[in-house]
Amino acid sequence: xxxxxxxxxxxxxxxxxxxxxxxxxxxxxxxxxxxxxxxxxxxxxxxxxxxxxxxxxxxxxxxxxxxxxxxxxxxxxxxxxxxxxxxxxxxxxxxxxxxxxxxxxxxxxxxxxxxxxxxxxxxxxxxxxxxxxxxxxxxxxxxxxxxxxxxxxxxxxxxxxxxxxxxxxxxxxxxxxxxxxxxxxxxxxxxxxxxxxxxxxxxxxxxxxxxxxxxxxxxxxxxxxxxxxxxxxxxxxxxxxxxxxxxxxxxxxxxxxxxxxxxxxxxxxxxxxxxxxxxxxxxxxxxxxxxxxxxxxxxxxxxxxxxxxxxxxxxxxxxxxxxxxxxxxxxxxxxxxxxxxxxxxxxxxxxxx
Amino acid sequence: xxxxxxxxxxxxxxxxxxxxxxxxxxxxxxxxxxxxxxxxxxxxxxxxxxxxxxxxxxxxxxxxxxxxxxxxxxxxxxxxxxxxxxxxxxxxxxxxxxxxxxxxxxxxxxxxxxxxxxxxxxxxxxxxxxxxxxxxxxxxxxxxxxxxxxxxxxxxxxxxxxxxxxxxxxxxxxxxxxxxxxxxxxxxxxxxxxxxxxxxxxxxxxxxxxxxxxxxxxxxxxxxxxxxxxxxxxxxxxxxxxxxxxxxxxxxxxxxxxxxxxxxxxxxxxxxxxxxxxxxxxxxxxxxxxxxxxxxxxxxxxxxxxxxxxxxxxxxxx
Amino acid sequence: xxxxxxxxxxxxxxxxxxxxxxxxxxxxxxxxxxxxxxxxxxxxxxxxxxxxxxxxxxxxxxxxxxxxxxxxxxxxxxxxxxxxxxxxxxxxxxxxxxxxxxxxxxxxxxxxxxxxxxxxxxxxxxxxxxxxxxxxxxxxxxxxxxxxxxxxxxxxxxxxxxxxxxxxxxxxxxxxxxxxxxxxxxxxxxxxxxxxxxxxxxxxxxxxxxxxxxxxxxxxxxxxxxxxxxxxxxxxxxxxxxxxxxxxxxxxxxxxxxx
Numbered sequence: 001x002x003x004x005x006x007x008x009x010x011x012x013x014x015x016x017x018x019x020x021x022x023x024x025x026x027x028x029x030x031x032x033x034x035x036x037x038x039x040x041x042x043x044x045x046x047x048x049x050x051x052x053x054x055x056x057x058x059x060x061x062x063x064x065x066x067x068x069x070x071x072x073x074x075x076x077x078x079x080x081x082x083x084x085x086x087x088x089x090x091x092x093x094x095x096x097x098x099x100x101x102x103x104x105x106x107x108x109x110x111x112x113x114x115x116x117x118x119x120x121x122x123x124x125x126x127x128x129x130x131x132x133x134x135x136x137x138x139x140x141x142x143x144x145x146x147x148x149x150x151x152x153x154x155x156x157x158x159x160x161x162x163x164x165x166x167x168x169x170x171x172x173x174x175x176x177x178x179x180x181x182x183x184x185x186x187x188x189x190x191x192x193x194x195x196x197x198x199x200x201x202x203x204x205x206x207x208x209x210x211x212x213x214x215x216x217x218x219x220x221x222x223x224x225x226x227x228x229x230x231x232x233x234x235x236x237x238x239x240x241x242x243x244x245x246x247x248x249x250x251x252x253x254x255x256x257x258x259x260x261x262x263x264x265x266x267x268x269x270x271x272x273x274x275x276x277x278x279x280x281x282x283x284x285x286x287x288x289x290x291x292x293x294x295x296x297x298x299x300x301x302x303x304x305x306x307x308x309x310x311x312x313x314x315x316x317x318x319x320x321x322x323x324x325x326x327x328x329x330x331x332x333x334x335x336x337x338x339x340x341x342x343x344x345x346x347x348x349x350x351x352x353x
Numbered sequence: 354x355x356x357x358x359x360x361x362x363x364x365x366x367x368x369x370x371x372x373x374x375x376x377x378x379x380x381x382x383x384x385x386x387x388x389x390x391x392x393x394x395x396x397x398x399x400x401x402x403x404x405x406x407x408x409x410x411x412x413x414x415x416x417x418x419x420x421x422x423x424x425x426x427x428x429x430x431x432x433x434x435x436x437x438x439x440x441x442x443x444x445x446x447x448x449x450x451x452x453x454x455x456x457x458x459x460x461x462x463x464x465x466x467x468x469x470x471x472x473x474x475x476x477x478x479x480x481x482x483x484x485x486x487x488x489x490x491x492x493x494x495x496x497x498x499x500x501x502x503x504x505x506x507x508x509x510x511x512x513x514x515x516x517x518x519x520x521x522x523x524x525x526x527x528x529x530x531x532x533x534x535x536x537x538x539x540x541x542x543x544x545x546x547x548x549x550x551x552x553x554x555x556x557x558x559x560x561x562x563x564x565x566x567x568x569x570x571x572x573x574x575x576x577x578x579x580x581x582x583x584x585x586x587x588x589x590x591x592x593x594x595x596x597x598x599x600x601x602x603x604x605x606x607x608x609x610x611x612x613x614x615x616x617x618x619x620x621x622x623x624x625x626x627x628x629x630x631x632x633x634x635x636x637x638x639x640x641x642x643x644x645x646x647x648x649x650x651x652x653x654x655x656x657x658x659x660x661x662x663x664x665x666x667x668x669x670x671x
Numbered sequence: 672x673x674x675x676x677x678x679x680x681x682x683x684x685x686x687x688x689x690x691x692x693x694x695x696x697x698x699x700x701x702x703x704x705x706x707x708x709x710x711x712x713x714x715x716x717x718x719x720x721x722x723x724x725x726x727x728x729x730x731x732x733x734x735x736x737x738x739x740x741x742x743x744x745x746x747x748x749x750x751x752x753x754x755x756x757x758x759x760x761x762x763x764x765x766x767x768x769x770x771x772x773x774x775x776x777x778x779x780x781x782x783x784x785x786x787x788x789x790x791x792x793x794x795x796x797x798x799x800x801x802x803x804x805x806x807x808x809x810x811x812x813x814x815x816x817x818x819x820x821x822x823x824x825x826x827x828x829x830x831x832x833x834x835x836x837x838x839x840x841x842x843x844x845x846x847x848x849x850x851x852x853x854x855x856x857x858x859x860x861x862x863x864x865x866x867x868x869x870x871x872x873x874x875x876x877x878x879x880x881x882x883x884x885x886x887x888x889x890x891x892x893x894x895x896x897x898x899x900x901x902x903x904x905x906x907x908x909x910x911x912x913x914x915x916x917x918x919x920x921x922x923x924x925x926x927x928x929x930x
Binding site: 051094 | 380386390450452472473476481484487563566589594595641651654
């Protein structure tokens with residue numbers, strides 16, 4: 001710690017202050033961490049649970065290192081060390097639920113998974129027939145595909161309008177802004193909207209998969225627009241101008257030059273958008289209904305998706321296998337989509353494409 | 354159709370005849386898509402109003418099946434539940450999100466920063482129904498000792514009254530919501546923190562500031578409004594989240610500030626999911642009316658958040 | 672008590688890339704030392720290694736010695752934060768803190784060390800620093816306005832005031848005039864002349880006339896060859912450098928025949 005200069009002293013008689021200040025050894029954080037781990041392990045041995053033991057260990061580290069630093073290095077460095085510890089701790093805290101959740105789903109879901117689970121519906125054709133989640137997997141795929149069919153063209157074309165045609169005009173700015181605001185619409189509101197619209201148009205009690213798709217596309221469109229917009233912005237203007245210079249009309253420039261250049265990023269964005277809505281539950285409760293039977297007609301009758309199945313079965317006893325198994329299937333689908341999106345994003349990125 | 358033309362549209366007359374047809378159709382389609390989105394947004398409002406209008410003026414007994422004697426009496430306790438859960442979520446999530454954003458932008462070495470960011474993004478990918486499942490069946494019982502400790506040591510504060518033995522309280526719902534909104538707040542904070550000009554950081558370092566002091570002198574002032582809007586977007590999400598609340602909370606009928614009790618009123622969204630299958634007349638209309646309230650509330654919050662972001666972008670646009 | 676700096680066998684790396692190799696020099700106290708050389712020859716990198724600012728870039732490290740007043744800067748017991756307090760720095764582009772007023776900008780460094788400063792003390796530091804930076808008369812009536820509102824040259828002088836407010840021993844300047852117009856440049860050059868009596872000043876410049884005008888000693892950096900690390904070609908009093916340099920390549924550079 002440098003001693004405090006008297007600020008009013010004139011510069012000619014400044015006192016040379018030393019740059020050498022007492023510092024903790026470079027391994028100090030490691031040493032304290034070691035002690036903290038040891039204390040935590042001791043607590044574990046003394047019969048405390050894992051969580052309290054980890055907390056005590058963390059507390060030891062977060063208190064001991066700053067105190068040690070304060071006694072040797074002074075207030076400022078001690079604060080810095082404490083904040084470094086706290087800030088890394090936030091990441092550790094965020095990691096805990098993710099690990100716990102994934103572990104729970106795997107541990108409880110894996111025993112439920114077998115071939116009948118994935119290939120039989122929830123409807124028993126005879127008393128001893130096995131039941132499964134086939135109907136919900138089919139329902140999930142149909143409803144999500146419906147949402148994608150509605151929202152992908154609308155989303156991409158809107159982004160094309162915003163970037164290629166509407167540059168800077170106030171209509172485009174309004175749309176961009178409202179699309180951003182739309183990303184925050186609660187999913188239950190989307191469900192209520194679809195429910196209100198379809199029951200007004202087709203009479204009360206109306207349930208169908210297409211209603212669910214409409215609700216989901218309301219949630220999906222903004223994500224698709226944003227992702228596409230970002231990708232179109234990355235396409236250099238040189239490319240567009242090169243195409244115009246060849247006498248290509250604007251719309252062919254967009255379809256033959258701009259969109260193909262951005263296609264990798266757009267596919268990634270769309271895949272991520274699908275992975276977001278595939279796990280949606282609330283809107284489907286209201287409009288798509290629930291059933292144990294496999295229904296492949298999106299325009300009529302109840303259709304169940306995996307999330308709705310999990311929600312519907314969670315309260316009745318004896319369904320643990322089904323709900324955790326369904327949760328595992330759902331999370332695997334979502335993670336696969338995420339992985340596919342990232343891989344596509346890497347492979348098809350505009351720089352290489 | 355719009356008549357706005359960008360510079361690049363301008364072409365000599367002899368060229369436009371051949372190309373014009375395709376261009377007009379394509380541009381029209383693109384413009385129509387943008388209009389569809391606006392119509393959809395307007396549609397949400399219109400259809401909720403059409404169907405929900407009757408929900409504001411139902412006979413008293415319809416509301417009494419819920420939480421009060423009138424629409425106001427019905428929706429206020431639900432609003433209370435909504436806001437309490439969201440506030441708990443924010444109190445937990447905001448410091449964590451800021452910390453993680455700092456890890457990613459300031460503390461982690463480059464090779465570690467993107468895996469850290471990826472892990473946080475994974476939190477956003479988990480479907481809400483699975484959060485609900487995990488929160489209700491696994492997390493809730495685990496939190497009971499924590500709640501008990503708060504009750505024993507700080508029980509004189511009215512917030513920490515009786516503790517539900519199942520742990521399925523509004524606090525647990527808040528904790529689960531916090532995990533769900535963490536990635537949103539982190540993502541936006543991270544972006545604004547990363548945009549802190551290197552020149553400012555170096556100016557602070559060259560004055561002999563420690564890393565934490567550098568962050569306080571440059572990163573925080575620069576990113577303040579970005580973080581505010583990130584928090585509001587997180588708030589919007591927390592207000593509207595349905596499943597995590599329904600599946601975690603064991604709902605009661607009276608609004609209470611007992612955070613650990615099992616008798617809080619649910620949030621608006623959760624209430625819809627709990628009551629939609631009741632076949633009694635008038636209920637659906639009331640639910641849609643509450644949905645309209647929720648829509649307006651989240652719309653305002655998101656609108657404000659995006660407005661702050663847009664203003665910030667203009668301010669720092671070079 | 673301005674300090675001299677002794678550099679011996681200094682190698683500077685970015686990860687595995689050797690950016691600057693084998694620098695030996697003694698920078699005199701209370702004098703202006705200028706570094707010149709073509710772009711990318713490592714003169715800024717070298718300057719930043721003198722107050723351990725290059726460590727801000729991940730993977731950057733140093734081998735060799737930088738000794739200030741008998742103390743090696745890279746000794747494990749030395750805190751880089753304390754080094755930077757003793758050896759201040761002014762950057763290429765003016766970088767006042769955008770959220771702070773002129774007044775707070777000047778005090779930014781002092782506030783780090785002493786949380787509670789008397790108003791009168793603070794006022795005195797601000798006035799003295801701004802006077803030393805030849806900025807006082809221009810800003811004394813608007814000390815509470817944001818620093819970003821000043822012109823480029825005023826901003827740069829504000830940054831100099833901020834750097835000298837913590838009373839460092841050495842002032843490093845990394846092309847301080849490259850973003851400024853000629854009038855502001857000449858104001859800064861005058862200021863460097865005045866500051867010389869109190870501070871050891873090291874300045875990197877692209878402008879050879881500037882080096883000739885402001886410096887007492889000059890170091891010429893160059894790449895050994897394309898892709899090779901930068902090194903110090905020649906280090907001599909400025910007068911000798913510009914009239915009768917030892918190395919033919921220095922003469923070639925100064926006379927504009929390459930670089």
